[in-house]
Amino acid sequence: MDRSWEPAPTRCGIDSIEIARIERMLAELPPGDLTKIFSAQELADSGDGAGRAASLAARYAAKEACAKLFPRELALGQIEPADFSVRRDAYGAPEVVCGAKAQAMLGRHRLAGIAVSLTHDRASASAVALALPAHTVAPLAGRVLFRLLPFRRGIVLDNLRRVFGPAVPPAEIDRLAQAHYAHLWRLGVEFFKFRWLSAARKRSLVRVENLEAFVRAFEANKGVLILTGHFGNWEVATVAGIQSYPQVHGRFHFVRRPIKPRWLDDLVTRRFARAGFGVVGKRGSLDRIVALLEAGDVIVFPFDQHAHRPDGIDVEFFGHPTGTFKSLAIIALATGSPVLPAASWREADGRHVLRFEDPVLLVDDPDTNEAIRRTTRAFNAALERLVLRHPEQWYWVHRRWKPSASGTAAAVSAS
Numbered sequence: 001m002d003r004s005w006e007p008a009p010t011r012c013g014i015d016s017i018e019i020a021r022i023e024r025m026l027a028e029l030p031p032g033d034l035t036k037i038f039s040a041q042e043l044a045d046s047g048d049g050a051g052r053a054a055s056l057a058a059r060y061a062a063k064e065a066c067a068k069l070f071p072r073e074l075a076l077g078q079i080e081p082a083d084f085s086v087r088r089d090a091y092g093a094p095e096v097v098c099g100a101k102a103q104a105m106l107g108r109h110r111l112a113g114i115a116v117s118l119t120h121d122r123a124s125a126s127a128v129a130l131a132l133p134a135h136t137v138a139p140l141a142g143r144v145l146f147r148l149l150p151f152r153r154g155i156v157l158d159n160l161r162r163v164f165g166p167a168v169p170p171a172e173i174d175r176l177a178q179a180h181y182a183h184l185w186r187l188g189v190e191f192f193k194f195r196w197l198s199a200a201r202k203r204s205l206v207r208v209e210n211l212e213a214f215v216r217a218f219e220a221n222k223g224v225l226i227l228t229g230h231f232g233n234w235e236v237a238t239v240a241g242i243q244s245y246p247q248v249h250g251r252f253h254f255v256r257r258p259i260k261p262r263w264l265d266d267l268v269t270r271r272f273a274r275a276g277f278g279v280v281g282k283r284g285s286l287d288r289i290v291a292l293l294e295a296g297d298v299i300v301f302p303f304d305q306h307a308h309r310p311d312g313i314d315v316e317f318f319g320h321p322t323g324t325f326k327s328l329a330i331i332a333l334a335t336g337s338p339v340l341p342a343a344s345w346r347e348a349d350g351r352h353v354l355r356f357e358d359p360v361l362l363v364d365d366p367d368t369n370e371a372i373r374r375t376t377r378a379f380n381a382a383l384e385r386l387v388l389r390h391p392e393q394w395y396w397v398h399r400r401w402k403p404s405a406s407g408t409a410a411a412v413s414a415s
Contacts, residue, residue: 013068013129015061019120022057039085039097057125058118059086065129066096066114070105079105086116094118096129100385107388108318110134110168136175136392142182146174152397156180159396163318163387179392186346187233194236195271202240209355211245214340217359218248223293223337225328227360227379229304230395231386233352235268237344238300239277241354251297253278255285286327293337300342301328303383304395306402313373317380318387322401329375332362339379343386345393357382 026034034043038056046055063081073079083102089095096114098106106113112134118127138146146153160173194202217224228234242248254277269279280288280299289299303325306312312323332339338359346352360382363374387394 010133011069011131013065013131014126015064015068016124016126017057017061017064018124019054019057019122022060022125023053026053026056037082039087041087041097042085045088054120054125058120058127061125061127062086062094062096062116062118062129065116065127066102069114069129069131070109073105084114086118104385104388107385107391108164108167110164110172134172136172136179138175138178139182141185142178142180145181145185146178153177155399156396159398159400160391162320162401163391176392177396180394180396183232183346183393184397190233190236199240199243202236203243205350206237206240206352206354208241208244209353210358211356213358214342214356215245217338217340218296218298220338221296223296223335224298225293225332225337225339226298226300226356227303227328227339227341227382228300228343229302229383229386230398232344232346232390232393234344235271237352237354239271240352241344248298250278252300253280253289253292253297254300254302255280255282255289256302257282286331289331290335293331293335299331299337301325303328303379304387304400305398306400308402313376315373315376315380317400318384320401324376324380326372326376328379329362329372333368333371333375341382341386343389345390357386 025037038046038059042056042059046052046059060081063084063086066084067074067079067081070079079101083099083105085097085099086094087097094116096116098114109131110133112132115130115132116127118125120126145151156177157173160176164173164176197205214224238252242252254272256279272279280292292299305325307323307325309323311325311327313326314321315324316322317324328339331337339362340359341357342355344352344354360378363371363378365371365374
């Protein structure tokens, strides 16, 4: 997806603050409390001299201006100024750094970034934040398939509209759908192409990011649960990427249901087996999963499919209640095994990336059912961030939002 093309900003946030207010804050707040408002980089960039208050005031105004780009989410408490920070780029100009919640907000609104301008005089500091929309460039194959072979096109478009909502122009929704069809085309080509490549060639096409997070979890010997979904070319990225860490050979196990047709399921299973990965059935496998975790093995759990009762519970996903598997939360809470989100994507040059994220914090609650619900919501929130990173490479053809597992519209939000 090419984002080098930058259209004119579509929204603007402005804020101003008196420098005297920041001076009082610096005089009255303990140093530890300042880190709740400013990042370590912001405090370092502002120095300790006479201009420190003015510099921090400009950064505070920038945080407020960035938050004002999302008025609805700001009013609902879904975003706050502290989710943004300002640093200097290589030329000394200010640039916005988005925290996890802010980055997800940019993804939901299809924004490529935020440009910011800071200024101050002796009395006050001001900032202007400009939201820069993202622009998806759909390959020719995707545009052709979207028009001539519209497999589940209605479902794809409905899902995209549900996630991105009215804030994203219809033309961008169409381009995302077309880019997704191009991804599906390349996925089919790669499925047959990669079976003829040597192991060394496969490894050369895959880069693993944040492997250290996985290694720390694996070496704790409590077992590892990998939270993932249908991202990029997961088979290629996983099989080739994990070969760079031979200690896990034979200790990776994928939880999945059989796929159709049968010959395709057999082919995928054989390819996993040759690569040293096991397959665990989705039903009736709880005891086996727990035993594997107790042995320190790794369980890969696809988490992005709809789950009916009794397997699923109603939990919010992209702002809508949907049946979500509760088994991952039950297993994690019972065993204490860390849950690491992971996703793969294909880059413009055809190479693949497999990235591990830091573990998701489990929710401790005296009410076991509430602990399961809130932990499951935390897993869905992690999955949302993975989807938004490369949305055209998620599996939009799946009916993720069916009638809720309980038949009600109740949603469970993170608290």
